[in-house]
Amino acid sequence: MIEVIDAERCTACDICVNVCPTNVFDKTDGIPRIARQGDCQTCFLCELYCPEDALFVSPFADTPQQLDVVALKEAEVLGSYRRAVGWTDESRHLRDADRSYRLFGH
Amino acid sequence: MTIPSSRAERLSSSAGSVVFDADVLVLGGGPAGTWAAISAAEHGARVVLADKGFCGTSGATAAAGTGVWYVDPAPERREAAMASREKLGGHLQDRRWMARVLDRTYAQSNQLADWGYPYPVDEDGKPQRNSLQGPEYMRLMRKRTKQAGVTILDHSPALELLVDGSGVVAGATGLRRQKGDRWTVNAKAVVIATGGCAFLSKTLGSNVLTGDGYLLAAEAGAEFTSMEFSNAYAISPAFGSVTKTLFYSWASFTDEQGSVIPGASSKGGRSVIARALRKGAVYAQLDEADAETQKHMRVSQPNFFLPFDRTGIDPFTQRFPITLRLEGTVRGTGGLRILDDSCATTVPGLYAAGDAATRELICGGFTGGGSHNAAWAMSSGYWAGQGAAEFAQQLGVTVGRQVFRRGTVGLRSRSGRPLQGGALAQSIQGEVFPYELNYFREAGRLGQSLSRLDALWSDASVADAPGEQELLRAREAAAMLATARWMYRSALARQESRGMHRRDDYPEQDDRYLHYVTTGGLDEVWTSARPLPSLQYAEAAE
Numbered sequence: 001m002i003e004v005i006d007a008e009r010c011t012a013c014d015i016c017v018n019v020c021p022t023n024v025f026d027k028t029d030g031i032p033r034i035a036r037q038g039d040c041q042t043c044f045l046c047e048l049y050c051p052e053d054a055l056f057v058s059p060f061a062d063t064p065q066q067l068d069v070v071a072l073k074e075a076e077v078l079g080s081y082r083r084a085v086g087w088t089d090e091s092r093h094l095r096d097a098d099r100s101y102r103l104f105g106h
Numbered sequence: 107m108t109i110p111s112s113r114a115e116r117l118s119s120s121a122g123s124v125v126f127d128a129d130v131l132v133l134g135g136g137p138a139g140t141w142a143a144i145s146a147a148e149h150g151a152r153v154v155l156a157d158k159g160f161c162g163t164s165g166a167t168a169a170a171g172t173g174v175w176y177v178d179p180a181p182e183r184r185e186a187a188m189a190s191r192e193k194l195g196g197h198l199q200d201r202r203w204m205a206r207v208l209d210r211t212y213a214q215s216n217q218l219a220d221w222g223y224p225y226p227v228d229e230d231g232k233p234q235r236n237s238l239q240g241p242e243y244m245r246l247m248r249k250r251t252k253q254a255g256v257t258i259l260d261h262s263p264a265l266e267l268l269v270d271g272s273g274v275v276a277g278a279t280g281l282r283r284q285k286g287d288r289w290t291v292n293a294k295a296v297v298i299a300t301g302g303c304a305f306l307s308k309t310l311g312s313n314v315l316t317g318d319g320y321l322l323a324a325e326a327g328a329e330f331t332s333m334e335f336s337n338a339y340a341i342s343p344a345f346g347s348v349t350k351t352l353f354y355s356w357a358s359f360t361d362e363q364g365s366v367i368p369g370a371s372s373k374g375g376r377s378v379i380a381r382a383l384r385k386g387a388v389y390a391q392l393d394e395a396d397a398e399t400q401k402h403m404r405v406s407q408p409n410f411f412l413p414f415d416r417t418g419i420d421p422f423t424q425r426f427p428i429t430l431r432l433e434g435t436v437r438g439t440g441g442l443r444i445l446d447d448s449c450a451t452t453v454p455g456l457y458a459a460g461d462a463a464t465r466e467l468i469c470g471g472f473t474g475g476g477s478h479n480a481a482w483a484m485s486s487g488y489w490a491g492q493g494a495a496e497f498a499q500q501l502g503v504t505v506g507r508q509v510f511r512r513g514t515v516g517l518r519s520r521s522g523r524p525l526q527g528g529a530l531a532q533s534i535q536g537e538v539f540p541y542e543l544n545y546f547r548e549a550g551r552l553g554q555s556l557s558r559l560d561a562l563w564s565d566a567s568v569a570d571a572p573g574e575q576e577l578l579r580a581r582e583a584a585a586m587l588a589t590a591r592w593m594y595r596s597a598l599a600r601q602e603s604r605g606m607h608r609r610d611d612y613p614e615q616d617d618r619y620l621h622y623v624t625t626g627g628l629d630e631v632w633t634s635a636r637p638l639p640s641l642q643y644a645e646a647a648e
Binding site for chain 1: 158159160162163164165168169173224225226227228234236237239241242260261283284308310311312313314343345346347348352353355356399401402403405406407408409411412413414415416417477
């Protein structure tokens, strides 16, 4: 489930509010609020669309977690999915790196 | 591509609601919905697309990615692609539909390349077009939908269909949940592309898929088919949502003590896993993937590794607990019954595409996995959009026609207590998640479950409409409930095991059931047998 909106990085652009398929976030006067965490389906897409790497989705789909944001940032976990699918400038070459055709038919 | 001359017209937005006038309304913004909207616009229609979530991220494909049934047009390769599925599907496929879906999928996939989708190129310099990265694909589809002149309404779940005095579909109305008001689209034709129903099981990206379009369509009188082929379960880490069963073909499966579970496998041995899970924890480890395969897995599906990298598990060298999450009719093959090549349903002006429409035509009784499902979304989306645009054109001027709301449960004021969507959804999950009810079916257990589901329906149908905040949840639960009842009534009617439908009390395939099961109805759910097209032609020739 979505656990972190890092106040240091978030620019209140509200992209996460718009793109979340299950409407988990609410807009505020400042940074968005995780208003309905229980509705999070753990699809990781808000994190992927966040241009500031300010979000972190925990892989635990059914139970909330206590997380240390500083440690997550030090481990460079924030934004790791965006980098892996080639949605950052330095990882653009990964957008056509799909090798699924080598895996089908196993 | 022809750019349509005009967009759907915004008629008013006074008093906290918005009204549009369009030729075609598409409900759902996943692959099928976006292909339908683009196709309808290309065929001259003014189009509105309303998505429950955000067109581009909502639906199973955006989150998960997908293979595509993309086959080179060489006749022998097409023949092999069709033949390989017939036994699995219990011989319920239709060769004519398979061929036209292969043709259409080939064209649409190549269209994606022209639009700039970054298909990979193999070692021989040949583009590989049988897989799509979900976020990349659906971001492109949103862009192309907007460029086609389609008006997109995000976070705008439909609540009910509108019909005219003769029962022809005339649009729909719903919520704008982030604005706290309502939308209405007056349209000459509607495409249902709202996906299947995975019963809020958190299979990757599927929680927006609660069967909403089925309920809307059924309220307008639509019929369903092959709803018994609805017991697909996917493997995921026990704690997580990432269901990517293909990768488990490199896995070994063990019990609590570390002993290998005989026969357990991602393909052809998932029922063994289901049985083992009833007794205790089951663990997987992808120990059959060599270094090269591991590398391909990493770059192909980065999302598969999120649950592992973020919990410090190396899935190739360490065991981790797994579960099976219900994919229902998302991976199943049933859905709205399609009458003709334009993907028309049994309701005039109403079309269906993607997971919401029956996939029996190309998959028969066995899931096509992502591959056939993606091909079906592209093809049926294209045809439904075209069909809806042509229907709208033939209908001509509809100014001043009277329209009626067709919504039922959860939408009417009653004297009873308001419908409790959250609690109802949990009760339904208790009937469709358990392997002994849904995976391994048997007349006694199905019958008891149906009695409980019917009782839930009786209660829900006399409940008062909840407040605006709870309305969507209530309608979702009602849709799940209706879906479960069509599934189990159909499962009872098919007294054999065929395709993915397995009956403990009838373990063999029985040729007396070489037909489709049609179903429908809300207060009274009915089923009937429908002959295969090949047999219909034979009768007509006599």
